Amino acid sequence: xxxxxxxxxxxxxxMIAGGTRSSPFFExxxxxxxxxxxxxxxxxxxxxxxSWFHLIHSLVLMAVLLVDxxxxxxxxxxxxxxxxxxxxxxxxxxxxxxxxxxINFITGIYRGGELVMxxxxxxxxxxxxxxxxDAAVLFCDLMGVALAHIPxxxxxxxxxxxMLRFGKFARLFRIMGLVRMLRVARVLEEMVDRFTEGHLxxxxxVHLVLGILWxxxxxxxxxxxxxxxxxxxxxxxxxxxxxxxxxxxxxxxxDMSAFYQYSTAFHWASAQISLGNIDxxxxxxxxxxxxxxxxxxxxxxxxxxxxxLSASMMDWQMMQKDTTDRLRRLRRYLRERRVDAHLALAVQxxxxxxxxDRQPLCExxxxxxxxxxxxxxxxxxxxxxxxxxxxxxxxxxxASLDIKWMHRxxxx
Numbered sequence: 264x265x266x267x268x269x270x271x272x273x274x275x276x277x278m279i280a281g282g283t284r285s286s287p288f289f290e291x292x293x294x295x296x297x298x299x300x301x302x303x304x305x306x307x308x309x310x311x312x313x314s315w316f317h318l319i320h321s322l323v324l325m326a327v328l329l330v331d332x333x334x335x336x337x338x339x340x341x342x343x344x345x346x347x348x349x350x351x352x353x354x355x356x357x358x359x360x361x362x363x364x365x366i367n368f369i370t371g372i373y374r375g376g377e378l379v380m381x382x383x384x385x386x387x388x389x390x391x392x393x394x395x396x397d398a399a400v401l402f403c404d405l406m407g408v409a410l411a412h413i414p415x416x417x418x419x420x421x422x423x424x425x426m427l428r429f430g431k432f433a434r435l436f437r438i439m440g441l442v443r444m445l446r447v448a449r450v451l452e453e454m455v456d457r458f459t460e461g462h463l464x465x466x467x468x469v470h471l472v473l474g475i476l477w478x479x480x481x482x483x484x485x486x487x488x489x490x491x492x493x494x495x496x497x498x499x500x501x502x503x504x505x506x507x508x509x510x511x512x513x514x515x516x517x518d519m520s521a522f523y524q525y526s527t528a529f530h531w532a533s534a535q536i537s538l539g540n541i542d543x544x545x546x547x548x549x550x551x552x553x554x555x556x557x558x559x560x561x562x563x564x565x566x567x568x569x570x571x572l573s574a575s576m577m578d579w580q581m582m583q584k585d586t587t588d589r590l591r592r593l594r595r596y597l598r599e600r601r602v603d604a605h606l607a608l609a610v611q612x613x614x615x616x617x618x619x620d621r622q623p624l625c626e627x628x629x630x631x632x633x634x635x636x637x638x639x640x641x642x643x644x645x646x647x648x649x650x651x652x653x654x655x656x657x658x659x660x661x662a663s664l665d666i667k668w669m670h671r672x673x674x675x
Contacts, residue, residue: 309380310370320366327359333477336484340491341521345408357404364397376639464579471568475536478564482532482557487524491517495547504546535561586618641674648673 310317334352337343345353367389371380379385490502502517502524516524527543534541535557545551593614597607626632635643645652652658652669662669 308369309382309385310366311380312371312373312378317370320363324359324363327356329477331356333480336481336488337525340484340488341525353408357401357408360397360401360404364394364401367393367397464575467575468572471571475568479529479532479536482535483525483528486531486553486557487528489550489553493547493549495549497547499546501543501546501550504543532557536564538562538565589618590615637674638670641670644673645670 330352334349338345338349343349368386369382370385371378372385372388373379374384374388379388487502490500493500500517503515505513506516506519516527519527531541531543533539535554538558538561545554590611593611594607597610602610632640632643652662658669
C-alpha cells in the first residue's frame with residue numbers, strides 16, 4: 264500500500280539520496296555512543312578521558328605541578344616572603360587544584376578495560392582513591408597562604424610562621440600526583456608515534472637531562488635547609504664555614520648572597536649525583552647523614568641513568584641495523600655492476616626515502632588486539648571502516664535500522 268509505505272519511503276529517501284555526504288543522523292548512528300544506553304542530561308557533563316579537553320587539562324596540570332614542586336623547595340629553604348608574583352601564584356595554584364578536584368568528579372574512569380561514564384560510579388571511585396590526598400594538600404595550600412598574612416604580636420607571628428612552614432612542607436606531598444601523570448604520558452606516547460626513532464631518542468635524552476637538573480634542585484634546597492634550620496649537635500653548620508671572596512677577605516657561606524648560596528648548594532647536589540668532589544664538608548651529625556643518604560641515592564641514580572641511556576642507544580641501533588644492512592648491500596650491488604655515480608646516488612637517495620617512510624600496520628601485525636573481547640573488537644573494526652561505509656547508501660540505511668547488525672558484520 265503506497266499510503267502505508269509513503270511515510271517510510273519519504274524518511275528513507277533523504278538518507279539514500281545523501282550519497283557520500285554524511286548527515287548528523289548518520290554520524291549519531293555510526294558513533295560509539297549508540298551502543299551504550301542513552302545518556303541523561305547529567306551524564307552529558309561527564310568528561311571523556313580521551314577527549315582533547317582532558318588532554319589539555321592534564322598538560323596544564325602537569326605544568327602547574329612541576330612549577331609548584333620546583334618553587335616550593337626554594338621558598339621553604341630560603342624562607343622567601345610571598346610578595347608580588349609569588350603572592351599571585353600562591354593563590355592561583357590552590358584555585359587551580361580546586362578546579363581539578365571538581366573536574367575529577369565528572370571525568371570518566373576505566374574499570375577492567377571498559378570506560379565508565381556513570382556519575383555515581385565516578386564519584387565513588389574518586390572518593391575512594393585520590394580525593395582525600397588532594398583535599399588534604401589543598402587544605403594545607405589554603406592554610407599556608409592565609410597564615411602568611413595574619414597580623415599579630417611576636418608570639419602569634421612565630422606560631423603562624425611555624426604553621427605556614429608546615430603548610431609549605433605539606434605541599435611537597437604533591438609529588439604523589441606525579442603518579443597520576445602516567446595517563447598524560449600514555450597520551451603523549453600516542454602523539455609522538457609520528458616521530459622517527461632518532462627524534463624519540465633525542466626527546467628521551469632531553470627529558471633525562473631535565474630530570475637530572477630537577478633532582479639536583481631538590482637536593483640543593485634540602486642541603487641548604489639542613490644547614491640553615493637543621494639541628495646541630497656540634498654547634499656548627501656548613502653555612503658557618505668560611506669562604507674566600509675577592510680582595511682576600513673571608514666570609515661565611517651564610518653571609519653571602521642568595522645566588523651564591525644556591526649555586527654552592529647546587530654544586531654540592533651535582534657532586535652527589537656524579538660522585539664528584541667538592542670543598543664543602545658536613546660539620547654535624549644531621550649533615551653527615553644527609554651526605555651519606557644523598558651519596559647512596561646518587562650512586563643508584565647515576566647507575567640507573569647510565570643504564571637507561573645505554574639501553575636507549577642500543578634500541579636505536581638495533582632498529583637502524585636492518586636499514587643499514589639493506590643500504591650496504593645496495594651500495595655493494597651498484598659498485599659491482601659499475602653503475603654511474605650520479606645514477607647510483609639517485610638510487611640510494613630514493614631507497615633511503617622509501618625505507619624511512621612508515622608503512623601502515625595491518626590488524627594481523629598488532630598482537631595486542633587478540634586480547635580484545637568480541638564486542639570491543641566489533642566496535643573497533645566498525646570505527647575503522649566507518650569512513651568507507653559512510654559512502655554507501657545501503658550501509659547507511661542498514662546502520663540506521665540496526666546498528667548492532669552492522670557491528671557483527673564488521674566483525675565477520
